[in-house]
Amino acid sequence: MTEKNPTICIIDDNPEDREVFRRYLLQDTRYRYQFYEEETGEDGLTLCRKIQPDCILLDYKLPDIDGLEFLANLADNSGSIPFAVIMLAGLGDESIALQAMKSGAQDYLVKDEMTPGNLFRAIHNAIERTTMRRTLEKHQQDLEQKNQEIQAFAYALAHDLRAPLRAITGFSQIVEEDYKNVLDADGRHYVENIVHACTQMDRLIEDLLNYTRIEHRAIRYKPVALGYMISQIVEGLTERINQTQAVILIAEDLPMVYGDSTLINQIFINLLENALVYRKPDRQIELSLTWMQEDDFVVVRLADNGIGIDPKHYEKIFSLFQRLHSDDLYPGTGIGLAIVKKATDLLGGQVWVESTLGIGSTFFVKLPVYIL
Template structure:
């Protein structure tokens, strides 16, 4: 049997029983002592009443009778009347033998002796009386002698009787003293006994009170105080003292359990209240529409979100059946029947609810039944979430997916972490590779691209480039086994924490054929332009040379108009020559360009400035090169020409009122640098910002600013050949900033 801590504690019942037994024993002892005392007292009293008092009374009566006997004796001895002394003598006889004088042998003997004397006295008086009666005149000396002898005979007896009286008095006093001493002794004993009993009972009661106080009242008060604090919730949780008895252990254990139960109940109540508040708050403030309806789908309670959802002010007169779209109601009916049969407790359904204006709103409705036991549901809680946006997005997604699926170009998505396995592909992709949709999802890059084996594919994904897009050309093994050139775009995506690579595949066999034709055509044109430009220069040089020779030899014969005409022809030839050189330079940008390589832009800018040193000096201009001009990828001669054209333009289109202030700077932008050439020239109106880069486009007449109108076109072509862009930011009469981009040398070096 398992023992509890309370089993090991002493029992209060036993303690109280021990106290009760001790008290009972003490009370019994006291009662016994009192009984003994009372019995003794009673015995003494009874003895006093039965013996002592009668004996004292006996002695009092005897004393009184002795007194009377003295009187009767004296009367017998001295009375003159014969009747008197005779009667006294007779009475003395009756008295002498009366039991009142017979209780003590000594007294009886003395009294009898005295009575005998009285009899003698009476005899003498009788004789004296007889003598007087016989004597003449009643006078007789012998009679007097007899009377005298009688008196003398009696007198000592009085002393005897008085002495007896004294003895009786002393006896009476002795009896009384003895009795009172005994009574006093018993009284003392009784008092001591009472004091002892009182002390003993007080000690026991004090012990009982102490035990009851320590083992019962104090623990009960502490338990009560603890319970009061627990009930009020105001007092701190007191630790109960160690129980002294098993009963208190049980009570304290019960109190602790009750306190814990109350604490748990309070926590549950608080949690329930908090839950109710939360639920109420959630119900009131929830963005989700919450509706409580009865078995007839009549709305009983609804939150604001529901009213907003259906655009109603009040919900109590509404019925969910009437609000539900008929098509959706038909889908919902079997779910509701299953719930009514008790087969399910909840269901979830996307359905449409009718708004007050007649429009429909899609909701994700979660319906839960409320039932009592196994009874059919009597209430329903519907939580509806507006999914209009989601439905719209899904429709759009479906549309986009349809577009992608129906796209003529293959669109794909790879899983880079699975060896480039095809994760998704549209129908065109399946056709492209001649694989079924199921089969294609098992294919990996090496399965269709002979340029990539497994190891290469692994290396492809070692340096992910999120959201970067690469467009490259490769070859694919397509349906039928042919290997064809394709252009593939690959964009690094991330979805649900997983990386994907997606893009399109484009069959570029036709485009390549067209590019080849275009390239051949361009080459032909470039060759034609070069040849034309080169071949045109010679006749032009001859025209100019001969015109100049004509002017030197026959100039004196020409009038002013002739000189002017020759000058016009020479200028035209010169401009024609410059135009041809510029065209030749323009055409050589692509045909004669060098392969881009890292070049120092500072060196390039300085070279450009060196080429323009005389122009700079003539215009009083100043060119400031930034200290942090970078290394860029480029064709150095072309870049020198680029900067030279731009700085030259800045000098050419200077503002008349100020010296040219030109600066060259660079700013990093991603993988590229933006190079800026700023001036404080006349500026360019915004509408001309694009036009200026077109070939042969001039904003000013030839008379105002000389030039062929090809410079900025050459700049544009050089930048574009380097894969960059060029644009201008300008404000009239303030200045212009020409900006262009170049690939940074460090990025290209890393690639």
């Protein structure tokens, strides 16, 4: 469609009615229409798919299929109607026309009561709706393209950064191990800082890649046994748990949820790692993982006795690169909780926190329950 030349498909087997529509529309001072016409439903479907009209005037009573069948055949894979359709009904057919609107038609007009004014209003609304839909689709396509470009950039950046980073890490480790007796205290301190910074940079790159991956991967829904998954995560964190002498209590009856196992795994790995990091140095870590059911959802609660979070930062901590403490005190990248938030959003769930400074925090994860 150009701004002033929208395309109209008239699907009606009555040539006199089609002539009336054309005559009325030629009186419209807002647009100069391009008309396309067909007399049968099947030919009309072929025409509409070919020219992608801005509006379809569709007679309910066609010689081969009725208007409802036309709409059903016109629907795309998602079941929605990709064009603005105005159903044309006869007197007494208003109930059918309303059914057509429930099936995806935008409006309906009764032929015997049609005037140029109500025809113009219906078509103008249809054109505006089509324009808005196509603009939105274009924005979505542009956004998807940008997302793909960002993902490609992130992978390329990670690859290009990791090559020199590995070299820096490797040589600095050699210096740290083989020349520690040659270096003075300051030299050893500087080399240790280089090795530590390399480790942090590698973790940052990995976390950034994980965040990028979950935004662009296809979500595969299936039943997920939380009990088994959490036990596997805890087993993988055994070394860190032993180092911190953490005590973790896990409910034995954790339920089945319905979602993507990779995303759910990311959620609980990051929450558990977060709890192990933000601990009070003078207190043994105690974590408890329990759950409750709310309608068709499971709410998992991970409570810790760590440093706690000021309520004013509840939203901030789930944003990318947002950290409340220096890396010297509590190492991290500021991406872990952002991954948790993104993953739960993609699964149609929620995550939130309740906390008291100096006492501890409880993170809540709401996920769809698996119903047998």
